[in-house]
Structure formats: C-alpha cells, structure tokens
Amino acid sequence: MAQVTDARVGDYLDDKLQSLADLESLDSLLLSVRNQQSLLKSQLESAQKELKEAKQESVRHGTTLNASVKAFNKEQADIDRQLMLITQSDTSDEAAQKFEASMDKLNKLSVAKEYVRLLQDVDTLSDDCISHLGSSDADALESYSRIRKLLSELEDLQVTAEGAAPHLVDHTKSKTLYLREQLEKAYSRQFEDILKEISWPNPDGAVSESQHERFARAVSKLLELQLPELEKQEKLNDGSRAVEPLVLFPFKVMIKPLELGFRYHFEGDRPTNRLERPEFFLSHVTERILAKYIDFVEHYVQPVLLEKFRGTDLALNYAYIDSCSAFITSLLPMVRNKIYSVLPQVLKQPPLLSHLIHEVTKFDTELRNEWQYDGGSRGLVWHGLAYEVLSKDDVFVQWLKVEKDFALSRYQEIVDASDSFDLDFDSLGAGKTKPSKAAIRVNDLLEATTDNYKELVSFSQKLRFLIDIQIAIFDLFHERLTEALGAYISRTSTIGRTSREEQAKLQGIEGLERLGRVFGSADYLERAMRDWNDDVFFLEMWSELQHRASLGASNAIVAGNLTIAQVAARTSSTINNDEGDQAQYEEGALFDETAAAYMRLRTRTESIMTDLLTNNVRQALGPYSRINPWASLSPASTQANDGPLPPNAELDGLMQSLRSLLSYLVRAVGTAPLRRLAKQTLQAMETVIFDQVILGHSFSGAGTAQLAADNSALLGLVSKYLDAGTIDIGLGRLSQAIRLLSIPIKASKAPEESEDDAENPADVGLFEVGKRLFEGSGEDAKKLLDDLGLDRLSVGEARKILAKRVELGS
Numbered sequence: 020m021a022q023v024t025d026a027r028v029g030d031y032l033d034d035k036l037q038s039l040a041d042l043e044s045l046d047s048l049l050l051s052v053r054n055q056q057s058l059l060k061s062q063l064e065s066a067q068k069e070l071k072e073a074k075q076e077s078v079r080h081g082t083t084l085n086a087s088v089k090a091f092n093k094e095q096a097d098i099d100r101q102l103m104l105i106t107q108s109d110t111s112d113e114a115a116q117k118f119e120a121s122m123d124k125l126n127k128l129s130v131a132k133e134y135v136r137l138l139q140d141v142d143t144l145s146d147d148c149i150s151h152l153g154s155s156d157a158d159a160l161e162s163y164s165r166i167r168k169l170l171s172e173l174e175d176l177q178v179t180a181e182g183a184a185p186h187l188v189d190h191t192k193s194k195t196l197y198l199r200e201q202l203e204k205a206y207s208r209q210f211e212d213i214l215k216e217i218s219w220p221n222p223d224g225a226v227s228e229s230q231h232e233r234f235a236r237a238v239s240k241l242l243e244l245q246l247p248e249l250e251k252q253e254k255l256n257d258g259s260r261a262v263e264p265l266v267l268f269p270f271k272v273m274i275k276p277l278e279l280g281f282r283y284h285f286e287g288d289r290p291t292n293r294l295e296r297p298e299f300f301l302s303h304v305t306e307r308i309l310a311k312y313i314d315f316v317e318h319y320v321q322p323v324l325l326e327k328f329r330g331t332d333l334a335l336n337y338a339y340i341d342s343c344s345a346f347i348t349s350l351l352p353m354v355r356n357k358i359y360s361v362l363p364q365v366l367k368q369p370p371l372l373s374h375l376i377h378e379v380t381k382f383d384t385e386l387r388n389e390w391q392y393d394g395g396s397r398g399l400v401w402h403g404l405a406y407e408v409l410s411k412d413d414v415f416v417q418w419l420k421v422e423k424d425f426a427l428s429r430y431q432e433i434v435d436a437s438d439s440f441d442l443d444f445d446s447l448g449a450g451k452t453k454p455s456k457a458a459i460r461v462n463d464l465l466e467a468t469t470d471n472y473k474e475l476v477s478f479s480q481k482l483r484f485l486i487d488i489q490i491a492i493f494d495l496f497h498e499r500l501t502e503a504l505g506a507y508i509s510r511t512s513t514i515g516r517t518s519r520e521e522q523a524k525l526q527g528i529e530g531l532e533r534l535g536r537v538f539g540s541a542d543y544l545e546r547a548m549r550d551w552n553d554d555v556f557f558l559e560m561w562s563e564l565q566h567r568a569s570l571g572a573s574n575a576i577v578a579g580n581l582t583i584a585q586v587a588a589r590t591s592s593t594i595n596n597d598e599g600d601q602a603q604y605e606e607g608a609l610f611d612e613t614a615a616a617y618m619r620l621r622t623r624t625e626s627i628m629t630d631l632l633t634n635n636v637r638q639a640l641g642p643y644s645r646i647n648p649w650a651s652l653s654p655a656s657t658q659a660n661d662g663p664l665p666p667n668a669e670l671d672g673l674m675q676s677l678r679s680l681l682s683y684l685v686r687a688v689g690t691a692p693l694r695r696l697a698k699q700t701l702q703a704m705e706t707v708i709f710d711q712v713i714l715g716h717s718f719s720g721a722g723t724a725q726l727a728a729d730n731s732a733l734l735g736l737v738s739k740y741l742d743a744g745t746i747d748i749g750l751g752r753l754s755q756a757i758r759l760l761s762i763p764i765k766a767s768k769a770p771e772e773s774e775d776d777a778e779n780p781a782d783v784g785l786f787e788v789g790k791r792l793f794e795g796s797g798e799d800a801k802k803l804l805d806d807l808g809l810d811r812l813s814v815g816e817a818r819k820i821l822a823k824r825v826e827l828g829s
Contacts, residue, residue: 209240213237271349301382308350317343369420462547507525535688541624628696629700633703642669670729697737719824752812755809
C-alpha cells in the first residue's frame, strides 16, 4: 500500500515540478495540498458521524420491530385459541375454515336481506303509486319515477355483476311495466274525458278557457310519464342510423277515434276499400285527417310540447318538439298496417303492385315536401313507408320486374308502330335535327321511368332502375338502329341481293331518308342523355356513385350485388379508376358509355350519308363531264344579248337530285350537320367539275360563258337551301376558277383608266393576265391573283386553268 502511495506521490510531483521555474510555486502547491487534506479530513469525520447515527437508528428499529412481531404473535395466538374455542376445533387451520364458512353464510344472509329489502321497496313504491292514482297524480308519478330509476340502476348493476340477480330485475321490470300501463290508462282516460267535452274529433271544436288548463295538464302528464322512454330512445339517435321515433302518448289518445273512422272506411266491404285504389286511404290521411286537424294540434298541443321539451335533447328532434311531425308519427302505424294488410294480395297482381308502390312513394314525398316530415332522424332523410315495403323480403325485386316488363312491352309497342321511324318534323324548331317518333316516344318512356323511381331513398334501388330498365332500353334501341343501318349497308353493297332499280332508290332520296331516321334518332337520344347527365337528380346519383367507388377496389360491391366494374361498364368507365384521379371523376357522368355508343352510331351514319350524297353528285355529273362543247369559237354575244344563257341539259339530273336531297336535309338535320354534309357534297361537285370539266377540256370565250351560266344555275339552286358561307366553302374555288377562265380577251377599260380606278385596279385582258401569269415570277403571279380576288387558287392551279383557253393557245 505504501509503495502504491509513494508511486502516486512521485507521479504527482513529476507532474507539478517539471522545471526549475516550477520550484518557485512550491509554497502555493503545499498550501493547496494542505487545504485539500483538511477538506478530506472534515468529510471523513462527517461520514463517520452519519454512519454511527445510522447504526444507532438500525438498532432502535430492530428492537421496535422485534417487539411488534412478539405482540402480533401473541395476538395471533389469542385469536387462534378463541377461534378454536368458538368453532370447537383442534387446530387453527380447521377453525379458520369453519369460520370462513360461517362468514359466507352471513354474507349470503346479508345479500338476501338486501334482496328482500329491494323487493319490499319495489312493492311499497308500486302500492304507493296505485294508491295515489286518481287522488294525487303527482305523487303517483313520483313513485313511478322512483321505481323506474331503481330499475335503471339494477339493470346497470346486473351487467356489472354478470347477471347475478335476474329474478329481481325481472320482477322490478314487470312491476314498472304494470305501473306504466296503469298510469297510461288513467291519464289517457282523463285526457279522453276532456276530448269528449270538446267534441273531439270535431274539427270545429275548441278548448275553452276553463278547459284549457285541464287540457294542457292532461297532455303534460302523459308526456311526463313517457319522458324516460323518449330520452332512452333519443340516446340511440346519434345521426349514424335512422331511429324510428316513438308515438307520443297524447297523440296515441287523440288518433283513436280517427283510426276507428279510418278502419270503418278502409276495412271490410265498404266501397271505399278498393284494392286497386290505394290512393283512397292515403289521401284520406293527408286530406281528411292531417289537413283537417293540423290547426287544432298546432294551437293547443304545440305550446305544451315546447314547454315540456325545451332545453332538453328532445327539443332537437322534430318528431317530438313539432306538433305536426308528432301528429304524422302517430298516424304512420295505422297507414303501415293497412299497407301490409293489402301487400300479400297485390303481390299476386303486378299492375296493382306497381300502382301501390307509386302511390305510397307519392305519399312519402308529400309528407317530406309539403308537411316537412323528417322522421325524427338527425341529419338523415326519412326513408318513408315505400322504403320499408320495398325492403321487405323480395318486394323490390318483384316491383322492379313489374316495371321492367311494363317498360319493355311499351318499348316493343313503340318500335312496332307503323309510323315509329317516321321523322317528326314538328317536334323541334328550325335548325335542329329532327328525331323519329320512336326516339321521342322512347325518351318519353324513360323519362316516365325516372319519375317512377326518383323519389326512392335507397341508392341501390335507384341504380338498379337506372341500369336494368333505362340503360337496358337505351341499349335495345341502339341495337335496333344499328341493325337498320347494317341492313342499309348490306342492301347497298355490291354483294347485296337487291335489284339495280332498288339500289338506285337506296342511293337516292329514299336511302337518305332511311339514314336520316337513324341519324335523327341517334342524335336526339344522345343529346337527351347529355342533358340528363346535367340533371340535378342524376348528378346526385353520380356523386354518390363516385363516393362509393372511391372506397373500394374494382371488384368491391358498390350497390346491392353490383361491383364497381359492373357499374362502370354500364355507366361510365371513369368510376373504375384505381388511381383515384379526381379529374377523371369530375369529367364522367352516368350515361357516358351509352351516350358514347349513340355518338359513334351518329358519326358513322353521318359518314354514310356523306358517301351517299357525294356518290350521288358524282354519278349525276357523269353526263355533264363527258360533253365537250367548250372549245366552240362561235360568239356568245348574240345569246348574251337575248338574256342569260340556260344551263346545259346534262345538268338537269344533278339539279333535280340536289333539289330533292337538299330540301330533305334542310328539313331533317340541324344547322351544324347540314353544313358538314353540304360542304362535303359541294366539294365533291366542285372536284368533279374542276378536275374533269375545267382541266379536262379547252375553252373558248363562248365555252367559258356557258360554263359560267351552268355555275350560276348551280349557285342559284343551292343558295335556296344553304347559307352563303357554306356555299363559299364548298364551291368557292370552282367559282374563282371559272372567273379566271372567263377573263375577256380585251380589258373593259384602258390601262390608264384601270390604274386610276382604285376600286378595280385589276381590270385587265386575257393576254395581259396570261403574260403576267406565265412569264412573270411566282410573286408577281401571286400578286396578280390577289388583285383579281382569286385567293382560293394557287399559282400552279391558275396556270393550268388559264392554259385551257384556246385563245392563248393560238
């Protein structure tokens, strides 16, 4: 130990005294060491003192603990001796077991005593309630409230105790129910007496001032009796599900005579009880009961409801706080029983089932909209009686089948009618594509179908109607139109088994009329579906469908037994969007797929109509393109002086064909498709005349005059049916080509006059135009064409055209 200490001292000195200069600080170093030594010594003394005190305290604690142990052992021994004497046992363990058994018996006796005490309390409260009934209703109600509170506490304890006292709870519940029935009967009799005094249900009856206090007190007592049940029921009404409200006791009393009258009229063999006329008993409720007695209810019952429920959770429920809603709630069981009583019979007769559902739906809608009834469900739409009926067993499936069969039979009648595919030219105004009568009737049928189910509450049921009936009929009619188009194509094809005469008819106005019927029908229903997509009802359905689709994968059930993929295939592919692209959702709509199919059919039909028109024009221009009188050098001045030149006889066929085709198109198709069809037709005519007549022959001045006369005749004809813009697009190039070809040999003005004439600076002769066009640069030739107002012609085309003048060739 000394060696270790010496080594540490040596290390310390080596560290502190490393040079001669460090010896000068030796005094301060010794002083620091002495201070540290003193501090360590004082700390050691303090630690020794604390250790001594701790040892002394440990000794004292041990002595006290030993004394406590000895005292405990002594007491334990005394207890064991006393316990063995009491239980007459030989050992303490045997005595403890016997003592515990005795204590268990005492506990059971205590529980039995409390059990009996509770039974006595229940019987006492029950007897008090019955004894006060009729003499002191307030005390009777107080006793009932106490026993009901006791029942509530017992039920809560029963759950905690895992059903330890079922008989006590059942006995208390039976007593409570019995008291409730007795109080309800007594209070109801009191209220009935007052109602008789005011001649209820006479709508002209009134509560006098002397009766008013009794009336209000009778209503108030019935509400007070029912208040615990109302509060318990309202706790379930948290907005997450529909909770049917209870019928308030005062209204239960008030509707008794009304229900008797209802049963008198609508039960048995009364003439008003007709199975095929459910609107009789439904309108009886709204017109003969609600409308008749609502003033009395709001005047006399409403103030009591406000006084009783104001400031409580019940005030948030219109079925309790609003007298009109409470009155309706009390009438619904009567209506519900009547509906269910006739339901088995109408299920066997499809027309009656359809009529019943329509009338019940109308009844529900009237209660919601006109009477503002919400069923007492916070934030939820009242489902209505129709929803209850349709949710029962397979009633909805049967009703859907009835409606679908009716819609399909009506559809078949529409398409089988002799005039079904005639265009209705009076259905829409000028400039609109005219639909067939079948398309209009199908649209009316499907709109009526919408009216049948738009008031349903269930989204699944509405979606089934949409897909199984409306879209299905749209698809059937699309197939019919597609078949009609296919039949036309087949009959006009080269392999079609039709005669040449029949083919000619199908390539003319008769074929155009056939195509016009398909085109008009497809266009009308496509636009109808686009309009439906913007309808509020279908927008709400689309929004709900989007929401449901966003919650699951494509194979998830979105409504009923329909998956997202199945619904997307029939409505819009945008809902089958696994990536959740909101932009795609916003672009979609319910009738996307069906409307797109009709659009494709319309586009295809329009294309075939275009082919028919252009082919017709080309064939009609055949004789005209083969004649060659254009190079004749005979002067045309004499003919011109006699008046305008008549068109060539070879144009008669074209003129007649254009007249019939355009007159039909103007009546049958709208402005936009008319312009598209006319543009293609005129451009086909322009191409034939330009390529085969102008560029295919040489022209003299007389020939160009005749060509101009022919063109004027054509322009005069088409201008009767088409606007100037369409004509210019279709025949503008041809007209400019003829103007260029018809330039006179000599200018009508001298060159100096032409230069001074700012309005017509390009009044030049044929040879000068030819010189500038053929010998000048491309820019000069282009400027010349611009000056002549021939902007539709290229320089190359202009040179080809002007080269056809025989004068230039000579």
